[in-house]
Amino acid sequence: MSTLITFLASFLIWIMFASLFYLYFSDGKIKKEQVLHAIFAFFLAWIIANLIKIIFPTVRPFEVNGQIAHTLFANSDGAFPSGHSAAAFALAVTVWFHDKKVGVIYLLTALIVGISRVLGNVHYPIDILGGAILGSVVSFAIEKVHLKKLLKRV
Secondary structure (H helix, E strand, C coil): CHHHHHHHHHHHHHHHHHHHHHHHHHCCCCCHHHHHHHHHHHHHHHHHHHHHHHHCCCCCHHHHHCCCCCCCCCCCCCCCCCHHHHHHHHHHHHHHHHCHHHHHHHHHHHHHHHHHHHHCCCCCHHHHHHHHHHHHHHHHHHHHHCHHHHHHHC
16 A cells, blocks of 8 residues: 555656646647646746745654655655645646646546645645645636747747
8 A cells, every 4th residue: 555655646746747748649639838838837836836845844744753754755845835736736727727527637636646645644734735726826827827928929
């Protein structure tokens, strides 16, 4: 069971990211602009989450309870908000904006990422909620800005 948690907590987010390209190249359901939105939202949410961790450091569960972390890498940076959840939800919400059916699968997968981070003893549920909100807000903001308009100006 801990191997599954370690896998989900460490790699599921990257499978979500890679599957975005699969959707783009395989069936064309996801268009170039949507992929750009998702990639930008993914990395922007990750960066913002990590900046918040630097400014307001919080301890992780494994640092408090003395148990091991069930992830490939157990960072000692701040726990709040979860960067994995922020990035996963930014990606999922962006996909959902463009394709509701595929987006629901992405949202469920993002939820699994968050749950596995809690079960992996590297985040508290509030860290996941904070990351989910952050990622969703970033996705919404990028959707409103509409990168295509910005890219035409560059």
